[in-house]
Amino acid sequence: MSIGTKRMLTGNKAMAEAIRQEMERDPNVFVMGEDVGVYGGIFGSTEGLFERFGPERVRDTPISETGFIGAAIGAAAEGMRPVVELMFVDFFGVCMDQIYNHMAKIHYMSGGSVKLPMVLMTAVGGGYNDAAQHSQTLYATFAHVPGLKVVAPSTPYDLKGMMISAIRDDNPVLFMFHKALQGLGWMDPLDAAIGPVPEEPYTVPLDKAKVVREGSDVTIVGIQMMTHAALAAAERLATDGVEAEVIDLRSLAPLDKTTILESVRKTHRLLVVDEDYLSYGMTAEVAAVVAEEALYDLDAPIRRLAVPDVPIPYSRPLEQFVLPNAGKVYEAAKQLVAR
Amino acid sequence: MAIPVEKLKWMYETMVKIRIYEETMVSVYAEGKTPVFNIGAGPVPGEMHLAAGQEPVAAGVCAHLRPDDTVTAPHRPHHHAIAKGVDLRRMTAEIFGKETGLGKGKGGHMHLFDPAVKFSCGGIIAAGVPHAVGAALAAKMQGKDAVAVAFIGEGAANAGAFHEALNLAALWKLPVVVVIEDNRYGISVPKEASTAVASNADRGSAYGIPAVFVKDNDVLATYEAAGEAVARARRGEGPSLVEIETYRYLGHFQGDPEVYRDKGEVPALRDRDPILRLRQHLLQQGLVSEADLADLEARARAAVEDAYQFARESAYPRPEAALEDLFEPAPADVQLAQ
Numbered sequence: 001m002s003i004g005t006k007r008m009l010t011g012n013k014a015m016a017e018a019i020r021q022e023m024e025r026d027p028n029v030f031v032m033g034e035d036v037g038v039y040g041g042i043f044g045s046t047e048g049l050f051e052r053f054g055p056e057r058v059r060d061t062p063i064s065e066t067g068f069i070g071a072a073i074g075a076a077a078e079g080m081r082p083v084v085e086l087m088f089v090d091f092f093g094v095c096m097d098q099i100y101n102h103m104a105k106i107h108y109m110s111g112g113s114v115k116l117p118m119v120l121m122t123a124v125g126g127g128y129n130d131a132a133q134h135s136q137t138l139y140a141t142f143a144h145v146p147g148l149k150v151v152a153p154s155t156p157y158d159l160k161g162m163m164i165s166a167i168r169d170d171n172p173v174l175f176m177f178h179k180a181l182q183g184l185g186w187m188d189p190l191d192a193a194i195g196p197v198p199e200e201p202y203t204v205p206l207d208k209a210k211v212v213r214e215g216s217d218v219t220i221v222g223i224q225m226m227t228h229a230a231l232a233a234a235e236r237l238a239t240d241g242v243e244a245e246v247i248d249l250r251s252l253a254p255l256d257k258t259t260i261l262e263s264v265r266k267t268h269r270l271l272v273v274d275e276d277y278l279s280y281g282m283t284a285e286v287a288a289v290v291a292e293e294a295l296y297d298l299d300a301p302i303r304r305l306a307v308p309d310v311p312i313p314y315s316r317p318l319e320q321f322v323l324p325n326a327g328k329v330y331e332a333a334k335q336l337v338a339r
Numbered sequence: 340m341a342i343p344v345e346k347l348k349w350m351y352e353t354m355v356k357i358r359i360y361e362e363t364m365v366s367v368y369a370e371g372k373t374p375v376f377n378i379g380a381g382p383v384p385g386e387m388h389l390a391a392g393q394e395p396v397a398a399g400v401c402a403h404l405r406p407d408d409t410v411t412a413p414h415r416p417h418h419h420a421i422a423k424g425v426d427l428r429r430m431t432a433e434i435f436g437k438e439t440g441l442g443k444g445k446g447g448h449m450h451l452f453d454p455a456v457k458f459s460c461g462g463i464i465a466a467g468v469p470h471a472v473g474a475a476l477a478a479k480m481q482g483k484d485a486v487a488v489a490f491i492g493e494g495a496a497n498a499g500a501f502h503e504a505l506n507l508a509a510l511w512k513l514p515v516v517v518v519i520e521d522n523r524y525g526i527s528v529p530k531e532a533s534t535a536v537a538s539n540a541d542r543g544s545a546y547g548i549p550a551v552f553v554k555d556n557d558v559l560a561t562y563e564a565a566g567e568a569v570a571r572a573r574r575g576e577g578p579s580l581v582e583i584e585t586y587r588y589l590g591h592f593q594g595d596p597e598v599y600r601d602k603g604e605v606p607a608l609r610d611r612d613p614i615l616r617l618r619q620h621l622l623q624q625g626l627v628s629e630a631d632l633a634d635l636e637a638r639a640r641a642a643v644e645d646a647y648q649f650a651r652e653s654a655y656p657r658p659e660a661a662l663e664d665l666f667e668p669a670p671a672d673v674q675l676a677q
């Protein structure tokens with residue numbers, strides 16, 4: 001698909017293209033995970049790779065997450081560059097020791113002598129009634145442990161550029177992609193799931209937030225789906241005469257404090273929106289950073305919007321009640337600017 | 340061993356009920372998802388894993404169970420739930436996300452809990468095996484002769500939880516039976532590409548427990564193998580492993596493009612349909628008449644239709660109910676609201 005000279009790709013194709021180009025460039029890059037072969041990944045992240053590289057470099061694994069994520073760690077320590085998939089982030093429980101105690105800590109515990117150049121990619125997000133064990137984002141759970149770079153891109157352009165950066169990075173990167181932004185045929189079709197993606201390889205830094213809309217009245221910080229919710233809310237706010245500045249965090253760890261603080265110093269108001277649980281989450285971290293470093297720049301208390309502290313319920317009215325969306329962001333921002 | 344006619348009739352009716360239930364779900368699930376398939380649309384949204392073709396496993400095993408025996412099931416749970424006697428109306432209402440559902444709409448199709456018949460299931464592969472081991476431990480500590488059965492797929496038999504739980508069960512000689520449904524695929528990955536041994540029965544010896552492999556989706560052979568395993572558990576002689584070869588007629592989930600299997604595979608399987616095979620057996624042996632079978636089929640259909648109707652007519656929960664049921668009793672001072 002192309003519009004003018006710009007080639008348009010869905011999120012999943014952008015990711016798969018990044019992995020393909022890195023596999024072509026570097027024979028140490030290989031892929032492992034459940035259904036990443038013929039199936040191309042449940043969420044399309046490895047589409048076409050099996051046909052291109054075959055079963056040696058695109059390995060379907062048994063349902064043995066501790067085994068194959070641990071094996072990726074072992075292979076990375078030997079100089080391979082595995083890209084390994086945990087199908088849904090919610091399944092972290094069966095392999096968290098490998099992620100939290102090994103992938104995140106070996107470089108540090110070895111005094112920097114062991115490198116783990118690996119990418120763990122995983123699907124996050126709800127909104128399609130997949131209930132409590134298949135709908136979480138768990139951003140904060142992983143951003144909390146020192147030693148992992150944790151990124152969560154929200155556009156096809158960033159999915160490709162950040163995946164290439166992640167594969168080339170010498171540190172373990174947890175690469176979270178949002179199911180609804182993959183552009184899959186069986187999900188609610190969203191405009192945000194398709195976008196311009198250059199054909200040639202390029203990188204996008206893993207430690208920079210992005211101001212995706214400039215404004216003077218309130219800063220709204222979001223990530224992935226919540227960036228898009230914030231953008232939609234900002235359009236509505238603009239018709240009320242309120243100009244919101246929207247920041248797409250892109251990376252949870254490291255956190256780009258500079259971009260957040262610069263924005264808050266300009267707008268004097270902060271709303272943080274998250275598809276993860278409220279307590280101890282990303283919203284708390286961003287709020288704490290601003291409270292510590294820019295409290296006197298604020299004209300109103302910080303506002304947070306996130307999933308209330310309950311598991312994601314199945315039934316549509318229940319799930320819609322707990323998930324933030326553009327309408328809720330709009331309401332919260334309206335209240336905030338009125339203070 | 341001659342199987343009592345009443346048991347045969349129960350298994351037949353159960354299998355028919357399961358089949359009608361799953362086939363009804365195929366069309367109900369498609370409502371609101373045509374012409375453009377969208378997993379979050381329609382009266383039954385979310386993932387849907389159906390078990391048409393796998394009826395012999397559920398019926399052949401649960402024929403030996405009592406209401407006070409525990410069953411844990413995986414993400415594909417309807418056949419086990421029906422055979423264990425889960426309240427069909429409330430189960431269906433749960434799948435529709437209604438407030439009359441087993442979990443008031445909070446759980447959905449992969450998370451059905453019916454404590455009245457000691458049934459549970461979940462969406463994390465192999466997680467139910469240790470739960471069944473724990474239920475068996477409780478029965479033993481409470482001096483009861485109840486047993487626990489964990490159902491999992493052959494793909495799940497490569498997960499750590501399965502192996503850890505089997506070792507525990509064998510070590511503590513617990514009354515638990517682990518039943519593996521070998522429907523050949525874990526999503527797109529065939530058993531031979533995921534499992535280092537041809538039969539999971541070979542893994543029993545690693546834990547010092549009896550293990551058998553039942554071939555060809557055969558409900559009568561399943562009944563016998565499960566009967567021995569359950570009886571052994573009830574006698575206090577410890578755990579067993581039963582792997583049953585079965586067939587999955589539908590995709591891994593509804594909407595699965597099934598690029599990993601031959602188009603001819605399912606029609607060939609359907610030619611050997613286990614329900615038809617049991618039907619023929621019952622008639623050929625002169626155990627029942629056509630009229631008897633028609634009665635059983637009608638009763639099964641009526642139960643399914645009643646459950647779907649109940650689910651459709653039930654109300655959705657209040658949105659704010661999302662904030663309830665986290666703790667017992669509900670805390671007064673914890674901030675749950677946005």
Ligand SMILES: Cc1ncc(C[n+]2csc(CCOP(=O)(O)OP(=O)(O)O)c2C)c(N)n1
Nearest residue numbers: 091415462463464492493494495524525526
């Ligand atoms: C820990 C974990 N890993 C992966 C998955 C994703 N998943 C759901 S079903 C499935 C395949 C299961 O295969 P099998 O156990 O054979 O059961 P079947 O689907 O054939 O009934 C997978 C990989 C999951 N739910 N939990």
